[in-house]
Amino acid sequence: MKYISENIDFNIKNSAVTLGKFDGLHQGHQILIDKVLSLKEEGYTSVMFTFLYHPYNLFSDNEIKLIFTEDEKKHILSQSGLDVLISYPFSHDTKNIEPEDFIKNILVEKLDAKLIVVGNDFRFGRNRRGDINMLKAMEDIYGFKVISFEKKRWEDTIISSSVIRNELQRGHMERVNNLLGRTYFIRGKVLDGRKIGRTIGMPTTNLLPPSNKLLPPCGVYTSRTIIDGVSYPGMTNIGYKPTVGKEKEKGVETYIFDFSKDLYGKEIDVELLEYVRPEIKFDSIEELKVKMEEDLTFGRKFFNI
Template identity: 45%
Template sequence: MQIISGTTEFHIEEKTAVAIGKFDGIHLGHRKLLNYILEQKKDDLKAVVFTFDPSPEEFFAGQSISQLFTREEKRNAFEKLGIDVLIEFPLTEVTAATEPEDFVRRILVHQLNADYIAAGTDVSFGNKGRGDRHLLRSMAKEMGYELELIDKVRLDGEEISSTRVRNEISDGNMPMAKRLLGAGYSVSGIVEHGRHIGHTIGVPTVNILPPDNKLLPPYGVYSSNVSFDGAVYRGMTNIGRKPTISDKERVGVETYIYDFDADVYGKYMEIELLEFLRPEMKFDSIDALKKQIESDLERAAK
């Protein structure tokens, strides 16, 4: 997958099918939208995702907002789905002031060579967000592209949105988050060295330190699936600060992997959180912690 990031100067020679959106959660609604452009690959159109960096919410709020997907996770997800080109268009004071008609003509049609455009019915772009589905529709014939507008997807009678996904994750409801996303909610990153306390008590773990803006569910213990080097393993994951060890620990994602013995330090790993088992607790001693972990491992294994 080609990634075009941090520049407004680009041009794609081949005809493309472009999906416009925030794609902040890649939930079922986003997946439906992406499927439309992926289907156009059979007609030799390149599947292109156009999104903004930073997100409009972050840009206009002027501060970082917790992310369902980190940049790396989002890129990996798009690549797995079969996207050919990802545009991370820089959102600045200058680009945010682009007139909507100019956005369609110059960026979508000229630079992206769009032959097909897919967007949600709530699509918004250009100066003061004045670009919308009506503008895209009115310019389609003149600019020579086909337009597909996708309605909101509903689950259990309620619209699927990134806010709804965030709420479920914040409540620790991982099975519902998985239904909304169409895939399990994951935390991924490079495995780092920890204090190796797990090794000393016979429960070795791998440690990932997610970025501060990664949305995490409530601190505690979760059953999990671990994807590493093309294989999937069962695991048990603790998210939190490990209060029994220290009250100054950075928030980490610490996972015991069943039937696993490999050197993973410095390598990329993805942890899918399956089900919340118990909240994070502070124990009076390392022995008490070990006893609870052994109980957790039995429960998670089931």
Template identity: 45%
Template sequence: MKTIYASTSDYSFKKPTGVGLGNFDGLHLGHMALIDTLINESDLHSLESVVYTFVKHPENIIRKKLFTPLITTLEKKIEILSKRGLDYVYFEKFDEKYSRIKPEDFVEGILVKKLKMKLAVAGYDYRFGYKGEGDINLLKELGKRHGFKVIVIPPVKLEDEIVSSTNIRKYIKKGDMHKAFLHLGRHYSIKGQVERGKGIGRTLGFPTANISPKSYLVFPKKGVYITKVKIEDCIYPSVTNVGNNPTFGGNSYISVETFIMDFNKDIYGKEIEVFFIEKIRNEKKFSTIEELIIEMKKDLLKARKYFRSEYCT
């Protein structure tokens, strides 16, 4: 898969393409249905498959005061898409100038002339162009005018609920990692470089790997979670606390601190990925250090019980 950034590349497509249109934050089950259709239909019609998306979330450019936290980093998007069999992912720079492009000019100037699009695959609620004036009906009209086919992907539902990035953010913020997992089709994860913390966990007998995730990501609700950690190519069972450490005076920022079970290697400076599986409890301020240690031991027991049942079934 070739990755193209419109802001730094004048790449010219030589062959006709099939293009998947959307923001694709989260790359959830609905997005994957669209992408799989794009790949299959492109193969059937001898087209090169392209996912056309954005470096930044359009809402964070248009609605400056209403910030939308992201589910997936740019790096994670590329990682997931590279495993699907796509030919290209094309990252457009969404800025003030781009936001003023008329729907017809976007389709003709970018999709048809630049990307050589012969097939467009989009979700049922896809909007494009200035103020979102373009919709699926207009896309179909323009398809007839410019000679490209349009495939519209209907909503994907789970238990009568539409799978959407908005709903997934809601579940992550509530700490409902199981619902987030069902809608994403994978466990929600956060990557970061292991930093040296205050060493509090080590003094309590629970040394943790501390990371400071990107602030634009959606954070799970404060609390303790059963997690798995990926370090290089290995996966380890773990317990993770997301919060401000209120027992020790509290931080002004949210930290992600992971105790990796039966693990004693030095991983300072290494990048790890934490996968959130199940919430154990909310974050709590304890009256004494002893109370905290007792609760942490309970958390660890619950996690060990979870992993034993996982591997024995």
């Protein structure tokens, strides 16, 4: 997969392109992705056009939190068969581009779009004035065809990134994973931690997610760790380690069942399956160890190991 970011000078030929924010790459997004992938058989270049956001919102002081970071999104899409991922820089200029100019200058001239695949509520351009009707009105002018899809539902819920964010912030991991259509995960390189777990016979791996990664509530979760494509069951703590460290940044600490290899510096994915309990501050390491042993017993029953 070709990855283009922070660059507005690109030239793609004969593309089938899907457009949107694509935070979460959830089930609704997957319909659009699958469609452009299917068009590869007809000779089109499959393209996803999205935006690369600055860590801080242009219009407020709030940091944009992402279900999947840019690195995680690239990792998912690189395995999908997509030809090109374009993360277009989001700026004041980008925000203020007139929708007619976006169609002409980007979709037609830069992407040579022959097929445009979007959700039926897709909006773009200055003041979000561009929509599916504007795109369809310009089909004959520019020679492209628009393919649109209704919102996908799961049970009684319309799937959207905002719904998934809300469930994630509540720690409803099973619901999050169903809405996503994949398991929520945290990707990163294993850090050299305090090794407290090793001293009490429970060695753990430590990740420090980027500040713009949207994490679930602090607590203990059943998890799977993906190492070199192999999945290993375990238990993960999200939080600040109040008993032993009182860390300033929220970290991801995982105990992998029956695993003893050194993973320091290794890039891994930690998938969260189910919320077990909140993070607790204990009065001693001994109390922490007892609770961790209870967590591991729960985990072995959960995974039937």
